[in-house]
Amino acid sequence: MTQAITxxxxxxALVTGASTGIGAVYxxxxxxxxxxxxxxxxxxxxxxTLAERLRAETGRTVTVQRADLTAAADVSAVAATLAxxxxxxxxxxxxxxxxxxxxxxxxxxDVERLIALNITAPTLLxxxxxxxxxxxxxxxxxxxxxxxxxSVLALAPExxxxxxxxxxxxxxxxxxxxxxxxxxxxxxxxxxxxGATRTEIWERSGKDVESxxxxxxxxxxxxxxxALVGFDARETVTIPPLADEHLPHWNAxxxxxxxxxxxxxxxxxxxxxxxxxxx
Numbered sequence: 001m002t003q004a005i006t007x008x009x010x011x012x013a014l015v016t017g018a019s020t021g022i023g024a025v026y027x028x029x030x031x032x033x034x035x036x037x038x039x040x041x042x043x044x045x046x047x048x049t050l051a052e053r054l055r056a057e058t059g060r061t062v063t064v065q066r067a068d069l070t071a072a073a074d075v076s077a078v079a080a081t082l083a084x085x086x087x088x089x090x091x092x093x094x095x096x097x098x099x100x101x102x103x104x105x106x107x108x109x110d111v112e113r114l115i116a117l118n119i120t121a122p123t124l125l126x127x128x129x130x131x132x133x134x135x136x137x138x139x140x141x142x143x144x145x146x147x148x149x150x151s152v153l154a155l156a157p158e159x160x161x162x163x164x165x166x167x168x169x170x171x172x173x174x175x176x177x178x179x180x181x182x183x184x185x186x187x188x189x190x191x192x193x194x195g196a197t198r199t200e201i202w203e204r205s206g207k208d209v210e211s212x213x214x215x216x217x218x219x220x221x222x223x224x225x226x227a228l229v230g231f232d233a234r235e236t237v238t239i240p241p242l243a244d245e246h247l248p249h250w251n252a253x254x255x256x257x258x259x260x261x262x263x264x265x266x267x268x269x270x271x272x273x274x275x276x277x278x279x
Contacts, residue, residue: 008034012061012087015039016069016078016125017095019046021199022149025224026092027054027062035090036061040078042068069095069121070113079128086136089144091129093122093171096149102161111163118167122148123174130178130187137186145188147231148175152193152239168193172237179236188234192227194218195241 013030017023019041027037031054039047044066051062065081067074082088096118099106126146133144151168153160175191182189196217223240230238242250 008089010036010087011089012036012038012085013090013092014078014082014088014129015092015094016067016121017041019043019050022194022197022220022224023092023094024050025220026094026147029224029228030090030092031058031060031062034060036087038063038065038081038085038088040065040067040069041095042066070116075121075124079124082125082128083132086132088129089133089142090147091125091144092147092149093125094147094149095121096167098164099161103163106163114163114167118164119170122171126174126178126189130182133187134182134185141186143186143188145190145231146175146178147190147192147227148172150175150191150193152195152241154193176236190227190231190235191237192230193237193239194223194227197223 008030011034013026013035015023015027015030015037018027018037018039020043023039023041027039027050031037037051037054037060039051039062041047044064047064047066051064054060054062065078067078069075069078082091097114099110099114103111126148129144129146133146137143148171150171151165153165154169154172157165157169159165172191172193175189178187179189197220199220218241226240227238230240239250
């Protein structure tokens with residue numbers, strides 16, 4: 001179902017991880033489109049600096065909600081904002097982290113923090129926003145939209161750390177499921193799958209993005225601008241680095257996945273599993 005693009009004036013977008021990188025660029029672009037903003041991150045000083053700039057440049061109302069989305073109480077507070085503020089029509093679930101190492105070399109607390117930030121927080125925020133947007137749509141009003149920032153690593157689990165890649169595969173699955181079940185009820189959901197993008201996440205996880213071939217690394221401004229083209233087109237999955245000549249491979253993969261859906265649950269095991277263990 002294709003949904004109309006509503007006028008963003010008098011609407012508010014809530015952006016997580018807004019203090020830097022992808023979140024900060026989303027804040028900039030959305031304010032320039034006419035959205036008022038609620039900026040969410042841990043670094044209140046950076047948020048306030050960004051908010052002051054965007055107010056001066058765009059005249060939009062920009063508020064700051066300081067939150068550590070690895071903390072349950074802070075997630076609940078942001079979820080309450082999404083549930084209670086009827087002006088909010090867009091959630092950008094961007095906050096995330098990567099591990100310094102992998103599952104076998106990282107500390108258990110770091111793994112727990114990644115799961116909390118990359119999976120638990122965006123799920124609960126999508127739940128709060130989705131309920132509000134669908135209720136609004138049921139009343140005959142414009143619903144709302146959720147943008148989940150996933151990663152191309154959702155499609156390439158062998159490439160890097162499986163905890164990070166798995167968290168992004170989860171967001172892709174969540175987005176596709178929400179889109180399938182609630183598009184007709186006024187909820188638009190977009191999963192954005194960036195490739196390597198020049199942001200601070202690399203340094204924070206002990207990696208050097210400059211070690212990648214230059215042609216593999218996208219500038220954050222280009223990434224967000226491309227993702228917003230996909231948003232305007234109401235794509236369910238937007239992969240900014242995927243070249244046009246490779247798009248048929250993605251489409252074929254989705255078609256094959258859909259075809260498998262009807263044969264994955266059966267009463268009897270497949271014939272290839274009829275072996276001695278079943279004698």
